[in-house]
Amino acid sequence: NAGVMQNPRHLVRRRGQEARLRCSPVKGHSHVYWYRQLPEEGLKFMVYLQKENIIDESGMPKERFSAEFPKEGPSILRIQQVVRGDSAAYFCASSPSTPGEQYFGPGTRLTVT
Amino acid sequence: GENVEQHPSTLSVQEGDSAVIKCTYSDSASNYFPWYKQELGKRPQLIIDIRSNVGEKKDQRIAVTLNKTAKHFSLHITETQPEDSAVYFCAAGANTGNQFYFGTGTSLTVIP
Numbered sequence: 001n002a003g004v005m006q007n008p009r010h011l012v013r014r015r016g017q018e019a020r021l022r023c024s025p026v027k028g029h030s031h032v033y034w035y036r037q038l039p040e041e042g043l044k045f046m047v048y049l050q051k052e053n054i055i056d057e058s059g060m061p062k063e064r065f066s067a068e069f070p071k072e073g074p075s076i077l078r079i080q081q082v083v084r085g086d087s088a089a090y091f092c093a094s095s096p097s098t099p100g101e102q103y104f105g106p107g108t109r110l111t112v113t
Numbered sequence: 114g115e116n117v118e119q120h121p122s123t124l125s126v127q128e129g130d131s132a133v134i135k136c137t138y139s140d141s142a143s144n145y146f147p148w149y150k151q152e153l154g155k156r157p158q159l160i161i162d163i164r165s166n167v168g169e170k171k172d173q174r175i176a177v178t179l180n181k182t183a184k185h186f187s188l189h190i191t192e193t194q195p196e197d198s199a200v201y202f203c204a205a206g207a208n209t210g211n212q213f214y215f216g217t218g219t220s221l222t223v224i225p
Contacts, residue, residue: 042217062138103159104158106155
């Protein structure tokens with residue numbers, strides 16, 4: 001009974017590189033959320049997706065950030081041309097319905113050097 | 114949009130005492146209020162939730178109360194134990210919306 005899986009758990013990128021974060025939701029869950037958490041801060045909503053659709057991307061910067069949840073495969077959060085300010089923990093959560101309990105993955109800790 | 118405020122930001126209690134964390138929200142359409150616990154370096158995990166059709170819910174040492182008129186809800190932890198030490202987040206969501214709005218978190222320390 002696998003929960004939400006995220007990989008990689010830790011990712012180091014140099015400024016200007018691309019970061020690609022993957023999230024596999026709980027089997028049967030069709031709602032996926034991405035959050036960013038800076039050290040000692042709360043969870044900031046970035047984007048909400050259902051299969052093949054972006055439902056709400058109001059929390060995601062319009063430049064350099066994109067997200068997808070294809071019909072097959074994991075959800076991907078892509079950050080192009082990373083900057084030091086992108087360093088944070090990125091959590092993915094999935095839910096069988098909305099609003100309803102969100103199951104969080106272990107997070108990907110991105111460090112930009 | 115919704116605005117969730119959470120207080121206090123830090124809380125220290127002696128083992129065995131009670132801890133109370135309070136949240137307020139602004140959108141009257143919000144009808145689902147979960148509480149998450151996040152231990153250092155780990156993922157947030159749901160500990161209790163409440164929907165707007167009830168005023169109180171209890172699960173062993175944890176209880177949540179909701180006042181829809183005043184737009185506030187609270188987490189109560191009784192007989193605290195050192196393993197309760199963590200950051201607690203409240204959130205609010207609505208059937209008509211697509212996201213949870215999280216509070217800024219309360220860092221709870223239970224002193225043995």
